[in-house]
Amino acid sequence: MSSLLGKRILIISHGHPDIKKGGAEVASYNMYKELYARGEDVFYLAQSPKPPHGGTSFSGHNGAREILFHTKIEDGFLFSNFVSRSLWKEFRDMLKMLKPNVIHLHHYVTLGIEIIEEIKRTLPDAKIILTLHEYLAICHNKGLMVKTNGDLCYQSSPRNCADCFVEKSPADFFLREKYIKRLFENVHTFISPSYFLKARYVEWGIEESRICVIENGQPVSSNIEPSFKEDSKKVRFAFFGQLNPNKGIELLLQAVNLLPLSVKENMTLEIHGANLTLQSSVFQDKISQLLDELSDIVFNQGPYEQSELPLLLSKVDWVVVPSNWWENSPMVIQEAFQQKVPVIASNIGGMAEKVTHGKDGLHFQARSVVDLSQTIIFAIKNPLIRKRLVNSIETPLSIKGIVDKHIELYA
The missing domain is CATH 3.40.50.2000 (Glycogen Phosphorylase B;)
Structure with a gap:
């Protein structure tokens, strides 16, 4: 060559x-x-x-x-x-x-x-x-x-x-x-x-x-139009990533579990991730228990291929990145922005750098179950905020x- x-x-x-x-x-x-x-x-x-x-x-x-x-x-x-x-x-x-x-x-x-x-x-x-x-x-x-x-x-x-x-x-x-x-x-x-x-x-x-x-x-992919109605009663959240303690999946599930029933009725959460079976039995048990308690609104979809992401992202309103360490540059943030999906992220490290609060997403206090729970409530009760954020998301460099x-x- x-x-x-x-x-x-x-x-x-x-x-x-x-x-x-x-x-x-x-x-x-x-x-x-x-x-x-x-x-x-x-x-x-x-x-x-x-x-x-x-x-x-x-x-x-x-x-x-x-x-x-x-x-x-x-x-x-x-x-x-x-x-x-x-x-x-x-x-x-x-x-x-x-x-x-x-x-x-x-x-x-x-x-x-x-x-x-x-x-x-x-x-x-x-x-x-x-x-x-x-x-x-x-x-x-x-x-x-x-x-x-x-x-x-x-x-x-x-x-x-x-x-x-x-x-x-x-x-x-x-x-x-x-x-x-x-x-x-x-x-x-x-x-x-x-x-x-x-x-x-x-x-x-x-x-x-x-x-x-x-x-x-990110590889160049065509933007897929959202596959659900904007006036849907359910606000759809999603998590993409490794199912390990550092990625904050336990924190996210605890935050959802803390929500009042009136809020839970207006949302769903999809979990797209892999390698839960590689974690400690204690961690696996915690996640399994939380998934059981939230089985009516949280759906564990298992691992995914990168080629599937545009379609998966077209079906959600928000992507949540709740990592409890500094992170560097989570690829899921770029992937979400490429499909014009706003991000709720921990306010530390590369996450705070990549997501601008009030412009293309929302920050919450890292490691705080209560603050993440309150941020989810805010996102659900203020649908116009999401529309404004979507319009100001800049397409990341391909x-x-x-x-x-x-x-x-x-x-």
Whole structure:
């Protein structure tokens, strides 16, 4: 394949959306598909948790340009893969064979953070770009910037981190930070999908000039007209996303349960999400109990494909994003805005940045069941507010516009 850009591009992800449908995985794959559609010389490499076939670390997927990398990290504290020959031997050989000019990493977790150094050693003239999708380099608690006692964390430090993880010392976290920052020195440009996340990494120590803010783009889809009548007696709310404690699904169900009966009679809530069975039994039991109690107005629709979103969104009045951590740039917000659906979101992090209160959505006090409940009541009792918000929603930048910005960096 001849490249219009004149460069070979390798996009690397910590998972393939055919296997794991996370926001970062979808974002990286959307970029690959758009670049390929333009005729660029691009390959897509994604980590796979499945065991390899025939002893090799790689296998093909959807054709020759999509490659699964069968590897894993040995040290979750450092995201390290330093003892695995899959990184130091097989991956190195693949780099020498492909010889990409630009390597765009959408992550290092599951792959091994040493992958950055291996790229630099093997292809010293290649440009390395890393998209930061959350706060994993800063925060050992799943990159959430949330303390292990559940409180929001406003600033990391070796001492603060050791208070959360008593089995580690401040020295352990000091050395962890130094190790990650040393490997990050090999990165030419960092990309942050939100200004909020960029600010956190600048505060942590990455030079501001090295981080570009570029949103995760959405594939272009035709706007589907709402499939219900505007004067419907029921106001339809919907949740889209992973069914885990951090996404706030429990908070949302508790807020709905708190509503007076007169309000519940005028609404429905659809839950579109996956991976509830991967959560703790305690969390599963809580969600199951709340769903049972609200079975007359809350409907658990299960997982969905991204291609189904336009139709699903055409059937709702509001999308609720109740995450109880800072978030970076939830893709569901862009997806909702693309279909002209206003969003009710927590007033922190990337959510507060992406949703402007009173313009294209409403904020509620993060983690507050009562305030979310009151915001839902406000939305139901003030139907003209929704119409005004719909008219002022700006269509988000499409994947085509996003890739244009990335190509400027690649060049």
